[in-house]
Amino acid sequence: MTLTRRTFTLAVLGLPGCTALGVLNDAAMPQDTYVLQPVSIASQARRSSQTLLVLEPTAPAAIAIDRMLIQQDALSVTYLSDARWADTVPKMLQTILIxxxxxxxxxxxxxxQGAGPVPDAVLLTRIDAFGVEQQADRSFVARVSFELTVLRDRDQQVLGTQRFTTTLPVADDQADTIARSFQRALEALxxxxxxxxLARVR
Structure with missing residues (x-):
């Protein structure tokens, strides 16, 4: 996991002056930017000639952005103001999977999509959870849940669908702690x- 400092500006059109100024001030604040890393897996299997296309995952609008989501209860969500992911969550997970x-x-x-040969199989991903949840005792957990579906490209036959979910405790609501918790979640899933x-593509 890498951390960089970046400064962002935002052009705002058609907003009232005070609102636009507030948005510009928020956007101009330095934000810590986090990148989650791919996970290596040990394998003794021989290499096959199969090709796999990994489509960009789908996700609810609250998840499909580059902000770190904090869900305080079932009806409300917020985001860390001083930190962000280096890309939207779906694109980041797509890169990690590839x-x-x-x-x-x-x-x-x-x-x-758009790179490489015609695929033998296609991987579809639906992200159902990728955020921090505050528990009743005011502790925090990082929850990651996604469903994978493998299709055979030539006839779109579903070769399998499986959900993968994990929940890990988070010591506090600081960005560095949260990012490291998500890295551990991916290393578990x-x-x-x-x-x-791979068993369905080979």
Whole structure:
């Protein structure tokens, strides 16, 4: 996981002066930017010639942005004001999946749409949870939940669908603590999810 400092500006059109100024001031504040890393999995399987297309995951609007989500109760969400992900959550997870699958060395090619050969299989991902939840005792947990579906490209036959979910405690609501908790969550989930995907592509 890497951390960089960046400054962002936002052009706001058509807003009342005081509102626009407030948005500009918020956007201009330095934010810590976090990047989650791919996960390597050990494999003894021989490399196949199969190719896999990993589509950008789908997610609810509250998740499909580059902000760190904090859910305080079932009806309200907020975001950390001084930190963000380096990309939107769906694009970040897509990159992590591609890099992690590629590092296994088990298939001929894995990539995103518009790159590489015609795929033998397609990986669809639906993100259902990717945020921090505040519990009744005011403690925090990081919850990650996504559903993977593998399709055979030539006839769109579903080769399998599986959900992967984990919840990890978070010591506090600081950005660095939260980011490291999500890295641990991926390190727990991907060693389960990737062999499942590869077994259906090979």
């Amino acid at each position: 890099q992690s699958i590629a590092s296994s060395g088990q298939i001929g090619f894995v990539g995103a 991907l060693p389960q999810a990737l062999p499942w995907v």
